[in-house]
Amino acid sequence: MSETTGKSSPYQTILVAGGGSWGTALASLTARAGMATTLWARNDQVVSAINGSRENSIYLPGIKLPETLGATTDLAAALENADAVIFVIPAQYARDNLAEMRRLTGGKTLPVALCCKGIERGTGALMTEVIADAWPEAIPAILSGPSFAADVARGLPTAVTLACADKSSGERWAQTIKAPHFRPYLTADMIGAELGGAVKNVLAIACGVVEGKGLGESARAALIARGFAEFQRLGVALGAEAQTMAGLSGLGDLILTCSSRQSRNMSLGYEIGEGRTAKEIIAERQTVSEGAASAGPLMKLAGAAGVDMPICAAVADLVDGRTGVDQAILGLLARPLRNEGSPAE
Ligand SMILES: NC(=O)c1ccc[n+]([C@@H]2O[C@H](COP(=O)([O-])OP(=O)(O)OC[C@H]3O[C@@H](n4cnc5c(N)ncnc54)[C@H](O)[C@@H]3O)[C@@H](O)[C@H]2O)c1
Numbered sequence: 001m002s003e004t005t006g007k008s009s010p011y012q013t014i015l016v017a018g019g020g021s022w023g024t025a026l027a028s029l030t031a032r033a034g035m036a037t038t039l040w041a042r043n044d045q046v047v048s049a050i051n052g053s054r055e056n057s058i059y060l061p062g063i064k065l066p067e068t069l070g071a072t073t074d075l076a077a078a079l080e081n082a083d084a085v086i087f088v089i090p091a092q093y094a095r096d097n098l099a100e101m102r103r104l105t106g107g108k109t110l111p112v113a114l115c116c117k118g119i120e121r122g123t124g125a126l127m128t129e130v131i132a133d134a135w136p137e138a139i140p141a142i143l144s145g146p147s148f149a150a151d152v153a154r155g156l157p158t159a160v161t162l163a164c165a166d167k168s169s170g171e172r173w174a175q176t177i178k179a180p181h182f183r184p185y186l187t188a189d190m191i192g193a194e195l196g197g198a199v200k201n202v203l204a205i206a207c208g209v210v211e212g213k214g215l216g217e218s219a220r221a222a223l224i225a226r227g228f229a230e231f232q233r234l235g236v237a238l239g240a241e242a243q244t245m246a247g248l249s250g251l252g253d254l255i256l257t258c259s260s261r262q263s264r265n266m267s268l269g270y271e272i273g274e275g276r277t278a279k280e281i282i283a284e285r286q287t288v289s290e291g292a293a294s295a296g297p298l299m300k301l302a303g304a305a306g307v308d309m310p311i312c313a314a315v316a317d318l319v320d321g322r323t324g325v326d327q328a329i330l331g332l333l334a335r336p337l338r339n340e341g342s343p344a345e
């Protein structure tokens with residue numbers, strides 16, 4: 001897929017499922033572009049705030065939302081007229097919500113852009129596998145890449161990967177979400193796109209630990225580079241394309257998330273590096289840190305593929321309380337020396 005035709009028509013009636021910061025930013029984007037957009041959230045405070053004061057004061061405070069954006073807690077009604085769904089519910093709740101949408105639509109074939117960046121606990125399934133089980137009639141796409149919700153909602157320039165195996169649906173999605181400041185790049189490589197988003201969240205926790213522990217910027221750069229090598233090994237094993245891994249949803253998002261404490265994953269790692277436990281930090285947060293829930297399933301996926309991912313394994317041990325920060329760092333530094341390009345054992 002080298003160039004889009006530019007002739008595809010956008011989807012017109014959009015349901016954005018998920019009233020967190022990213023769902024709200026994406027809903028604002030499509031509503032501003034003129035698509036009839038309804039945001040579904042399970043939290044009625046979010047819905048009243050959006051409909052009443054044009055602001056998601058809980059998850060995206062301080063951003064004025066367009067008058068044309070409607071919000072509802074009634075999923076069945078929101079699905080009734082939708083011709084496309086932007087799915088922005090955290091990965092661990094994706095299966096149940098997708099299955100419910102399938103039930104409510106009677107198994108309708110709808111295009112669904114999956115925007116969550118995670119791997120399912122228990123199964124180690126990627127989001128395309130989850131949707132294939134839970135709503136097999138849907139036409140999935142992956143929207144991923146370096147994009148903080150607040151940046152996009154403020155109209156700051158952003159570029160993302162839009163992956164869709166169905167060329168015509170991919171082109172329609174590109175026309176639907178594009179904006180003067182928001183630029184989607186198309187690919188058919190869905191595995192590469194979704195893997196990048198899930199793995200960078202785990203690696204961002206490690207980078208946060210490095211910062212919180214005061215290990216220095218050289219250590220952080222080394223961790224990003226070695227983390228990227230881990231991601232590439234897994235990607236190759238699972239059939240991801242090299243250019244997707246080096247692109248926006250891979251290297252691009254890894255750089256963003258590992259460089260900014262605006263990232264919930266990096267800030268989680270930062271606090272762990274300062275000496276707190278993941279469990280206590282997560283318990284007091286209202287927002288999601290996908291890397292914490294996805295680190296364990298990522299190790300399951302890597303194990304099944306026979307791929308060694310020592311940094312991600314250390315993060316999984318850390319967030320699940322099987323190791324401490326000092327022990328994790330010592331474990332990584334004590335690994336045998338090897339050639340830079342060699343597949344680790
Ligand atoms: N925020 C960003 O900048 C950003 C950017 C790109 C991708 N993402 C991804 O988007 C997804 C959503 O993240 P977010 O930042 O919008 O979330 P958030 O942390 O802002 O809010 C969490 C949302 O999840 C909802 N939720 C929790 N449990 C639920 C359940 N059982 N069923 C339905 N909804 C439930 C909450 O009501 C809330 O709307 C994540 O996978 C995240 O990695 C986020």
Ligand SMILES: O=P(O)(O)OC[C@H](O)CO
Nearest residue numbers: 145146147148263264265
């Ligand atoms: O805040 P995070 O760590 O969930 O990152 C948000 C986006 O995924 C960045 O691209």
